Amino acid sequence: MAKLFHLSEVIDIDVLQNIQNHFANATGLAVVAVDYTGVPVTEYSNFSNFCKLIREDPTCKGRCFYSDAHGGLEAARYGKPHIYVCHAGLVDFAIPIVVKGQYLGSIMAGQIKVKDKIDIEDKRLKDTTDRWRKNPKILSAYEEVPLIPYENVNAAANMMYIVANHIVEKGLASIYQDELNKKNMELLKQTKIRSELEKALKNAELKALQSQLNPHFLFNVLNTIGRLALVEGAVKTEETVYSFSEMLRYTLKKSTKMVTLEDAINYIEKYLSIQQVRFPDRLKYSIDIPDHVLDIKMPFMTLQPFVENAVNHGIEPKKEGGSVNIKGQIVGEDLVIEIEDNGVGMSENEIKMILGQETEHDIRTNSTGIGIKNVNNMLINCFGDEYGIDIVSKKDKGTTVKIKIPRINNSRRVLNV
Structure with a gap:
C-alpha cells in the first residue's frame, strides 16, 4: 500500500512561507498555501482588503473556502496551473501539489481583476452570493482591487508551478533519504547482531575443537576410570564419570x-x-x-x-x-x-x-x-x-x-x- 503523505511532511512550511512572501511582493498577487480541503497551511501574503472584509461574513467566507478547494481540485485534475474566477468575480489561480498521484493541496494566488477579456468566464464558480454588494465598505474595497494583464497572471502561475514542483521534489528526496538512513541503521544493527552471533558460535566451535585433540583417548581414559570405580565399589564416582563422559560426547557432537x-x-x-x-x-x-x-x-x-x-x-x-x-x-x-x-x-x-x-x-x-x-x-x-x-x-x-x-x-x- 502506497504511503499517504501530508503537505507539511513533503514541504517545509517555513521555507514555503518565505518563498510565498517574496512572490507576493514581486507580483502584487495575494498568495496562500492550502491543504486538500482548502484550509490554509501558511499565513496569507499580500491579502487584499476586499477579501479580508468579505470573509467577515460567514456565508461569504464559506464560499471563499469552497472556491479555494474547488480551484485546487481542478488544478489537480488537470495536473497544471488552473486559472479561474472566484465567487466574487476576482481572478485566482491554483498550483496543484501532487505526490505519487496523491493530491496534497495547492498554492492559491490572485485576488485581482484582469484587463483583458479572457475565456475564463465559463470557469467562474456557479455557487455564488451577492450579499456583499449591499455593503458600501466592501464595494469600495472591490473597486480598489488592482487590474493586471492576463499574460502576467499566466506567467506568474507557471513560474510558481516550477517553484512548487522543485520544493516538492526536494522534500520527497529528504523523506526518502531519511527512510534510507533508517533502513541502513537497521541493517547495521542486524549485521552487528549476526557478527556477534558468528563470533560466539566460532568461540564454541574452537573450544569444542580444542577438546577434540584426541577424543578417543579421552573417552577410553574416562571409561577406564569408570570401570575402576565400579570394581572398587565407588558407585558415586562411577556415576560422576559417566555423566561427565556424556557431557563431553554431547559437546563434541553438537x-x-x-x-x-x-x-x-x-x-x-x-x-x-x-x-x-x-x-x-x-x-x-x-x-x-x-x-x-x-x-x-x-x-x-x-x-x-x-x-x-x-x-x-x-x-x-x-x-x-x-x-x-x-x-x-x-x-x-x-x-x-x-x-x-x-x-x-x-x-x-x-x-x-x-x-x-x-x-x-x-x-x-x-x-x-x-x-x-x-x-x-x-x-x-x-x-x-x-x-x-x-x-x-x-x-x-x-x-x-x-x-x-x-x-x-x-x-x-x-x-x-
Whole structure:
C-alpha cells in the first residue's frame, strides 16, 4: 500500500512561507498555501482588503473556502496551473501539489481583476452570493482591487508551478533519504547482531575443537576410570564419570547444531548431577519438562549459561545453599522455559550489564564459552525480535530466567542441522 503523505511532511512550511512572501511582493498577487480541503497551511501574503472584509461574513467566507478547494481540485485534475474566477468575480489561480498521484493541496494566488477579456468566464464558480454588494465598505474595497494583464497572471502561475514542483521534489528526496538512513541503521544493527552471533558460535566451535585433540583417548581414559570405580565399589564416582563422559560426547557432537530440548535437558541433568557431588548438602534441583515438547529445537548451549550462573553465582555464594528448578510450558504458540534459583540474586544494574554490556571477560567466565548476551542475540537472530531472554531477580531472593522460543521452529538463519 502506497504511503499517504501530508503537505507539511513533503514541504517545509517555513521555507514555503518565505518563498510565498517574496512572490507576493514581486507580483502584487495575494498568495496562500492550502491543504486538500482548502484550509490554509501558511499565513496569507499580500491579502487584499476586499477579501479580508468579505470573509467577515460567514456565508461569504464559506464560499471563499469552497472556491479555494474547488480551484485546487481542478488544478489537480488537470495536473497544471488552473486559472479561474472566484465567487466574487476576482481572478485566482491554483498550483496543484501532487505526490505519487496523491493530491496534497495547492498554492492559491490572485485576488485581482484582469484587463483583458479572457475565456475564463465559463470557469467562474456557479455557487455564488451577492450579499456583499449591499455593503458600501466592501464595494469600495472591490473597486480598489488592482487590474493586471492576463499574460502576467499566466506567467506568474507557471513560474510558481516550477517553484512548487522543485520544493516538492526536494522534500520527497529528504523523506526518502531519511527512510534510507533508517533502513541502513537497521541493517547495521542486524549485521552487528549476526557478527556477534558468528563470533560466539566460532568461540564454541574452537573450544569444542580444542577438546577434540584426541577424543578417543579421552573417552577410553574416562571409561577406564569408570570401570575402576565400579570394581572398587565407588558407585558415586562411577556415576560422576559417566555423566561427565556424556557431557563431553554431547559437546563434541553438537557444537555447531540446533539441538532438541530433550538433548539439552539431558546435558543439563548430567551437569547438575556433577554439581550435586560438589555440593551434596547445599544444592537441590528439579526438572519439570512435559514429554510433548521434548522434540522442539533450539540453538546449541542455549540453557547451559543460565544453569551455570544459577549454580556458580546464585547458589554457591549462599552459605546454606539453595535450589535450581527448571520447568517448561507452552504459552500460546511458544515454549517458555524457566530457570529459577533461590540464590543471592542480582540488582537491576547487574541484569542490564549481563544483557547489554557484556565484556570479553564475562564471556570467558562461562565454561560454555557462550555469553548470556550472545545467547539472547542468537535466539533473536534465529527466531525473531519477539523471542529471547527475560531476567527477573531480587537481591537475597533469587533469579528467574525465562527463555522463549517458537513451538514450531521457523529459523531465519540456516544452521547446520
